[in-house]
Amino acid sequence: MPKVMIPTPLRQYTDKKESVEVAGATVGEILGALTTTYPDLKKNLYNDEGKLRSFVNVYVNDEDIRYLSKDKTEVAAADTVTIVPSIAGGR
Amino acid sequence: MQLSKEEIQRYSRHLIMPEVGMDGQLKLKQAKVLLVGTGGLGSPMALYLAAAGIGTIGLVDFDVVDFSNLQRQVIHGTKDVGKPKIDSAIESMLDINPFINVVRHETALKSENALDIIKDYDLVADGTDNFPTRYLVNDACVLLKKPNVYGSIFRFEGQSTVFAYPGGPCYRCLYPEPPPPGLVPSCAEGGVLGILPGVVGLIQATEVVKLILGAGEPLVGRLMLYDALGMKFRELKLRRNPECPVCGDHPTVTKLIDYEQFCGIPAAPPPQPAGGALAMGEIDAKGLKSKMDAGDKFVLLDVREPHEFQIGRIPGSILIPLGELPKRYAELDPEADMVVHCKMGGRSAKAIDYLKTVGFSKLTNLKGGITAWSDQVDPSVPKY
Numbered sequence: 001m002p003k004v005m006i007p008t009p010l011r012q013y014t015d016k017k018e019s020v021e022v023a024g025a026t027v028g029e030i031l032g033a034l035t036t037t038y039p040d041l042k043k044n045l046y047n048d049e050g051k052l053r054s055f056v057n058v059y060v061n062d063e064d065i066r067y068l069s070k071d072k073t074e075v076a077a078a079d080t081v082t083i084v085p086s087i088a089g090g091r
Numbered sequence: 092m093q094l095s096k097e098e099i100q101r102y103s104r105h106l107i108m109p110e111v112g113m114d115g116q117l118k119l120k121q122a123k124v125l126l127v128g129t130g131g132l133g134s135p136m137a138l139y140l141a142a143a144g145i146g147t148i149g150l151v152d153f154d155v156v157d158f159s160n161l162q163r164q165v166i167h168g169t170k171d172v173g174k175p176k177i178d179s180a181i182e183s184m185l186d187i188n189p190f191i192n193v194v195r196h197e198t199a200l201k202s203e204n205a206l207d208i209i210k211d212y213d214l215v216a217d218g219t220d221n222f223p224t225r226y227l228v229n230d231a232c233v234l235l236k237k238p239n240v241y242g243s244i245f246r247f248e249g250q251s252t253v254f255a256y257p258g259g260p261c262y263r264c265l266y267p268e269p270p271p272p273g274l275v276p277s278c279a280e281g282g283v284l285g286i287l288p289g290v291v292g293l294i295q296a297t298e299v300v301k302l303i304l305g306a307g308e309p310l311v312g313r314l315m316l317y318d319a320l321g322m323k324f325r326e327l328k329l330r331r332n333p334e335c336p337v338c339g340d341h342p343t344v345t346k347l348i349d350y351e352q353f354c355g356i357p358a359a360p361p362p363q364p365a366g367g368a369l370a371m372g373e374i375d376a377k378g379l380k381s382k383m384d385a386g387d388k389f390v391l392l393d394v395r396e397p398h399e400f401q402i403g404r405i406p407g408s409i410l411i412p413l414g415e416l417p418k419r420y421a422e423l424d425p426e427a428d429m430v431v432h433c434k435m436g437g438r439s440a441k442a443i444d445y446l447k448t449v450g451f452s453k454l455t456n457l458k459g460g461i462t463a464w465s466d467q468v469d470p471s472v473p474k475y
Contacts, residue, residue, distance in 0.1 A: 008246045009281070012414065018321070054268040062327045084316070084327065086266040087245040089283060091130030091154075091164070091220035 002075045004034055005082040013040040022081075027058060028071035030081055045083070055086035092117055098190055102144055115304045120146040122303045125212040127151045127200055127228055129180040131288030132218030132242050134166035136296045141184035141191055143300055148184065149194040149212055152176045159475070163285035200224055202347040205231040214302055216240040216295050222269035223350035229254060229262035230347055233338045240298045242291040247284050249291035249317040252310050252329060253298055255338065259311040264332040269354045287319055372443070373458045376467040379430060383407070389428035394442040395461075399434060403472040405464055413438045416445055425451045432457035432464075434475075 001021040006014050014020060020037075024030035035042040047053050058065045059082040065073045075081060094102070094116060105111040111119075124145050126133050129152045140148055156164075156171045156179055164176075171179035181193045196208050200219075209215055209231050217228045217239055225243075232239035232255040239254040241262065254261045294315060301307045316325045336343045369375060374382070382389065383406075393400060393408040400410045411419050413433070423429070429451065431439040436459050443454045457463070465472040 008248045053270070055266050055270040057265065059327050062325075064328060064330065067330055082325075082327070084250075084314070086222070086270055087243045087248070087250060088222045088225055088269075089220055089244045089281070090128055090132045090218045090242065090288070091160075 001077060002030055002079045002081055004030060005080060007083055007085055009085055009087065010041060010044055010083065013044060014038050025074060026071065027060065027065050027073045027075060027081060030075055031058070031071075044085075057084045058082070059084065092121060094120070095190075098144070101188070101190070105144070110306050111304060115306070116144060118303050118305075119144045119300070122214075123147040123149070123212045124299055124303075125149040125151065125196075125209060125215045126218060127215060127224070128218035128220065129164070129166060129176045130154070130160065130218060130220060131163045131244065131283065132292040132295065133180070133216075134164045135289045135292035136216055136218060136299070137166055137180055137184055138187060139293060139296045140299060141188045141193075143296075144188065145191060145299075145303070147192045147194060147212075149196055149208070150177050150180055151196040151198065151200050151208065152180070153197055153199050163283065163288050165289070200227060202227060202350065205347060206235060209235055209237060212237065214238040214240065214299065216242075216299055218242065218292065218295070223354045223356065225262060226269065226353060227347065227350045230337050230344060233261050234346070238302055240295045240302070242288075242295040244283055244287050244291050246281055247287060247319040249287055249294075249319075251291055251294045251298070251315045251317070252313060253302070256302075256309060256311040258331065260329050260331040261335060261338040263337050264335045265314065265329060267332075267336075271355050284319055287317075290317060290319070369458060372455055374430060374455045375458045376463040379405075379457055379464070380468045382430075387428070389430055390423065392423070392429055392431045392442070393433070393461075394431060394438050395433050399475070402475050403461065403465070405432065405461060405472070408432070413442050413445075416442055420446060420449055420451075423451070425449075426453070428453045428455075430455045430457055433460050435460045435462055 001023050004020050004022050006018055006020060011018060020034060022030045022033045024033055045053060045056055060073055060075055060079055102116050105116050106113055122145050124140060126137055126148060129137055129150055154176045156167045156174055156176050158172055160167060166183045167176060167179045177195050177197050184193055198204060205227055214237050215228060215232050217225060219225055228239060238256045241254050242251040298310050301309055312329050314327045314329045331338060333340045391405060391408040393404060393410045394413040396412050431442050431454060433439040436456060439456050443456055446454055461472060462474055465474050
């Protein structure tokens, strides 16, 4: 099953897990299944219109899905899906 | 320009490497680098770039050294607490290397002054701690065509890349918009491993030196992710977005904007926790003490995390972390008078909003949280 990497700021919504294996053939299916298992994650990933928030990027392996097929990007069983939110800390 | 005998001695480990050599060391000496912030990321950058012999280093900071900085901001020492960070940073840098010139910009970087400050430098390294300044630094660097060496940190994780390099992506290509205020915690709220900014800041410093020397592969078009707990580095591809409002083919942002507004931060900041009048449904620390002394019957609910509760607590409080309230509110009596507190008053306000939705009504927020309790009632309760 594809592995989804959860970034530190969002682990509070995934029972502190840093990665979760989720079944699905596309990014949309995988994130859908993930947010069904962890409903609190949903509002942090999607806006009210159901679109991925613009300070959250999703990568399949090292490619940004915005430059692939977005939600419809295909994901193979050995692929890694990484969620990378914006962080600003520096002090 | 030439190196003095003393400088040749000082930089000998650079001079004997062909990748730097005399030509490279002179490039470093001629270079002008602006560091925005002398905090977690800025400290290691400033120390190492000074040691490496960057001829002119500008510092932008207006903050004062605090004890809670010293766990990671290694350019400042215990003796510097209470002093302007910029003074203590310059002192450390010139102690390491008196052959450099440090330029002080003791101000907050704003839309009004950013272009004027940045224009005199060859490149910028961003060590700030908030979204408005990050978008400001990005846009100013794109407009002035100055590379922006970026790093950011959270708890055990860091990100780094070089933005605004000719032909490369910018911060807005990566993240077109900031998160709404409050959704992503800052280091002050979320914490940060003290060593983390050292690693990330020195990735930035390395890129600064490489850009000046023109050596190696710059971190352009690649986002470096660092996970200290897993001790893993990962690299993701980053592309310039042709539709980017700042660096795209048809830019719509051609001058600096109001970045506080862009980041959804209200123009007038909310009243500070200490001082000021009490709002409806609030009690201050002294009021809470009198209520206790008078023997009033009420529940004191602490909604912080267990590790914060371990640092210090207000006598008689019970702990239910904010995140656990939806599962555990049944442990509380909805008819009881209740004072709710956290560290500063923010999470307790959220807890009160939530408890109201599940039928609680006799709720009071402790203004300024346990921090105000420590300031106004019991200084033996540690602040953190």
